[in-house]
Amino acid sequence: MPTLMRSNPEHLLAQQAALARFGEFALKSEDLDTILQEACRLVAEALGTSLAKVVALEEDGQTLTVRAGIGWKPGVVGGLSTHLSTGSEGLALRSAESVVCQDLAKETRFAVPDFVKAHGCRACACVVIMGVDGRPPYGVLQVDSLRPHAFGEQDIAFLRSYANLLASAVGRLRANARLRRKADDNERLLRELQHRVKNNLQVIVAILDLQSRQLRAPESRAALRSVGRRVEALRLLHDKLHLSGEVDELDLGEYLAQLSASLLSFHEDGTARVQLALEVERGLLVSPDQAAPLGLAVNEFITNSLKHAFGEGLGRIGLTLQAAPAHRALLRLSDNGRGLPMPRPKTGTGMRMIESFGRQLGSAVHWTSDGTGTRLEMTIRLRGA
CATH class of the missing domain: 3.30.565.10 (Histidine kinase-like ATPase, C-terminal domain)
Structure with missing residues (x-):
């Protein structure tokens, strides 16, 4: 596979246009897996590599899972995990720096994972997908080449741009998920409150009716029953809200x-x-x-x-x-x-x-x-x- 001409102005413009289109896509999409997969496809295509992947750092802070990718055999994406102590991905996350290797056969900084060797990868470049709002990094975005490959500064800057867009998308979708969970919790609590209010109003109506029957004065009995009718109107309102499931x-x-x-x-x-x-x-x-x-x-x-x-x-x-x-x-x-x-x-x-x-x-x-x-x-x- 030939090395791309990094200084070609037309190539630079093509990369920038692709990046702009991806930015619009990432802002509109509500599915994180789709966003990650599209990023892998575009960076592999733009940098002329056969493989690309997004590796996510799990909540335990030690496990790395291949969350999205292109060019990998079945079972790798979504099913394969490695440890933070291995691979270029782990090194990037531990050092919080981009990692570039032009020839994996000569690499001494990290152990190359078995699945990377099995695919015949010879070179790689990866950048960290940072966390937002003080959260740990999401993971890394990496391209892998089947032959020694000279990744330049422009390539790394290009990858960082995609990683930044991915970080924003991850933060946005996580925030939306938190808001939806909070809204669902609030709606559930409100329905429970409506149910309790309805039951309490029903008890009040029953008490007012019982008390009115025990009164001898017609005026007092009528006044108490009038109050009961007004309470019943509110009880029925809460009953309808509860039964409809709407708040x-x-x-x-x-x-x-x-x-x-x-x-x-x-x-x-x-x-x-x-x-x-x-x-x-x-x-x-x-x-x-x-x-x-x-x-x-x-x-x-x-x-x-x-x-x-x-x-x-x-x-x-x-x-x-x-x-x-x-x-x-x-x-x-x-x-x-x-x-x-x-x-x-x-x-x-x-x-x-x-x-x-x-x-x-x-x-x-x-x-x-x-x-x-x-x-x-x-x-x-x-x-x-």
Whole structure:
């Protein structure tokens, strides 16, 4: 194999172009083995050698494993290990310097590994792939030649450039892996917290219900059950998040449909005399921070309708949720009861709470009321809007 003309300007430009393309590739790829293998292919091609490899230093600080390579027989890449005390790779890592050998048959600084001899290698050049953020070196990048070969300073500088790119890629991918592990751990902890919150809220709901049944005064019993309904709305929210496996979004239609049906069951005669009409579009996603005030607003509207709209007669409560332009959703609540008294009361706790939840969501609350019932409309920003 002829020796390359290192001083050829065209050859220098070709090396620089190849290095630039590899840099872009290393930045985009998320697979370290692919990056290492491509580096081996390119340096072997550029320096005119038949073989190249990346040898990784294992966590024990003593074992070297061939992680990637080109030109080697099956079983070498990914399956062969040597000790730090042997080979040009070990010498480079121990000395933190590049190692060049023009003729392995005359080498006295290190013992040549058996697999290198078996392949007929006669010359080599290797550089250290440094660690980042204070970590130990990752390993070495090495080219091997099947005949004595005069590797020059330009060759070593070229190898160092690749090694530096590999060090950056290793650091980036390791940092990404740490971030993913941390994110997974945080998500798992958050799901566990949601599960515990849901269970605790369920206990609170049960206690409030038990206490309300023991109270004799109707006003006190009603007030305690009203608190229980609000807690139930939050419990159901955490239940939906836990069951869906998500921590930052949920299907608003499913949540409000289940919540409104649950609210009727809280009233002793609600399901017997009041019909619930649901028209909800699925797949409209909101964050838990949005779902909580929306659920409480629905709770207040349905509770007020059951208490004031129908008297002792039959009634109908409607809940409609549908997609709206500009990544919004339109929520309509209605009943066919007697309507709000005019002028509209300003002291009602439920209405004040609903309007407060609307402000929290950045949504105006529109009321209409006549002799045929009461209606409420809110426009909600969906997740990602």
